[in-house]
Amino acid sequence: MSHFPRRYGYALLAVLCCYVPLRAADTPMEIHVDLTQAPRKLFQAKLVIPVKPGPLTLHYPKWIQGEHQPSGPVNDLSGLKITAEGKSIPWTRDDVELHSFHCEVPKGVSTLNVSIEYLAPGDKGGYGSGPASTAKLAIFNWYLLTLYTKEKGQHVRDISVRGSVKLPEGWKAGTALPIESQKGSTIQFKTVSLEKLIDSPVLCGLHFKEIPIGPKEGPPHFLDLACDSAAGLEIDDKWIAAYSKLVAEAGSLFGASHYETYHFLVSLTDQFGHNAIEHHECSDNRLAERAYIDESQRKLETAWVLSHEYVHSWNGKFRRPEGLSTPDYQEPMKTKLLWMYEGMTEYYGFVLAARSGLWPQDIARDNWAELAEWARHQTGRDWRPLEDTATSGPFLYSSRGEWSRRRRSVDFYDEGALMWLDADTLIREKSGGKKSLDDFCKAFHGGGNGKPEVKPYTFEEIVSTLNGVVEYDWKDFLEKRVRLTAPQPPLDGITRGGWKVVNKSERNELRKATEEESKSVNLGSSIGLIVSEEGKIADVVADSPADKVGLGPHMKIYAVNGRKFTNERLVDAVAATLGGKEKVELLVENGEFVKSYSLGYTGGLLFPHLVREASKPDLIGEILKPTIKK
Incomplete structure (x- = not known):
């Protein structure tokens, strides 16, 4: 998982862990997802689950692979209804494991029909459970609308699933899942394991483009882009050439590939949190709407985040710490x-x-x-x-x-x-x-x-x-x-x-681009402050001048040397301290109180650089x- 660094502010047997062929006698569960209301952040699904009569527990995925945490968003699960042969079946939530639901399957019943909804959030942040749709695109993770049951000792890779998605009118989609057929706006996928399904999100949108990349030999690779605007899809040939080179360089590095196809899924919108999640045969990358048309983005996350998630196909998905190689969610x-x-x-x-x-x-x-x-x-x-x-x-x-x-x-x-x-x-x-x-x-x-x-x-x-x-x-x-x-x-x-x-008085090029994009200023090596555009102190470096006078996070700078705060004025004031020429006087709000702080600092601006x-x-x-x- 990519977290977008905060540095600016803030011996099991291998055979047991292989994807095994699905047994022909298995009756797959079915998950039919309706994304037609995704523009208003409402995802819906109907599930058909093979069962046996008697007590049954249905699980909503809790521990999400790649997110390394119990982040399955059960709070946003809605509309849970269970029926069999047209009759409603009551359910109760487990009062300890809140992601699990209990019910009693009547005699003679072999399948349950389940209806559920997922209410996607609108605020930025989060990973797979963060904002997942806009008016023009959506990235759908199957675990958001999945309930499953398993026998004792059964691995999710032994549960077969047949999934489908219905897209909004005019939308197109990209995914690493094998497609069986498409009729109109509904895509029917081939039967796969539950593990593979949940590891294969679907990216879709009105403005969509799929670009083949990488060497002609070997597994096919694709760059799938969905954007809030048509203009954001105008990706320059230099990006395509670089991503093709990325595939070749990764192949050279690892010497083998452990996938049948690979899709770089990229949602281009300013309405999502900018983060990314790895999968075995794809990656879910959430970038800015203009990530490929603004040159400054080439220095930032756009340049390296896809390479990070791609490396995970080998380091994290194929080779995984035994403590993260769990049998279910x-x-x-x-x-x-x-x-x-x-x-x-x-x-x-x-x-x-x-x-x-x-x-x-x-x-x-x-x-x-x-x-x-x-x-x-x-x-x-x-x-x-x-x-x-x-x-x-x-x-x-x-x-x-x-x-x-x-x-x-x-x-x-x-x-x-x-x-x-x-x-x-x-x-x-x-x-x-x-x-x-x-x-x-x-x-x-x-x-x-x-x-x-x-x-x-x-x-x-x-x-x-x-x-x-x-x-x-x-x-x-x-x-x-x-x-x-x-x-x-x-x-x-x-x-x-x-x-x-070494420290120099001018910013390096990466720092310039980062501060321009984030609208913040990082003066950690000089006065010890990281400050947002509004003057809010994001963090304080220990033993720095700012730390020694008692400044802390959550405080807000109102004025610098008697003038209303701006990032530029703070930077200019720190620059003027070189040799003791000027002082830095800050008027700072701390809750309902205001206080003046004088920083005894004389070193000027300091920014890191590498020197041979x-x-x-x-x-x-x-x-x-x-x-x-x-």
């Missing part, structure tokens, strides 16, 4: 290995964005500088090890941005990326450039091409595979960085990679350069 997930699942994906999401040309090399380097600054300000590292942020992931995903630098948030993403850069440069150094972390990926995530399957792994297998690439005490390497607290973040990968982080260290080989340059020659 009700069993709690154990998330302590998310520093591998998300951290390595974050690393290679950045690397592949550069290798494919989605990110220019200078912007890719700016990103490492920004990561280093963010990591240095995470003072929560003093009390909380990285592994604990992963173990606490189900809570931290919904934590507030305020005080995140003291508390720590989902740091296993970006600190995980820094840790894997450390490992990559170390392998390259010790092998004299003959080996790299790429070799680990081929050994760990590769194998032969084939259909989707899940191969769980443990910490011990990670260590063993690393030792198979280069002999080293990888157990100690990982335990120190993951399980122990330390005041300093893992930045050795940058220095060993031939670069150093000529005495060392440029390993970061080697990591970021394309592996496939033109």
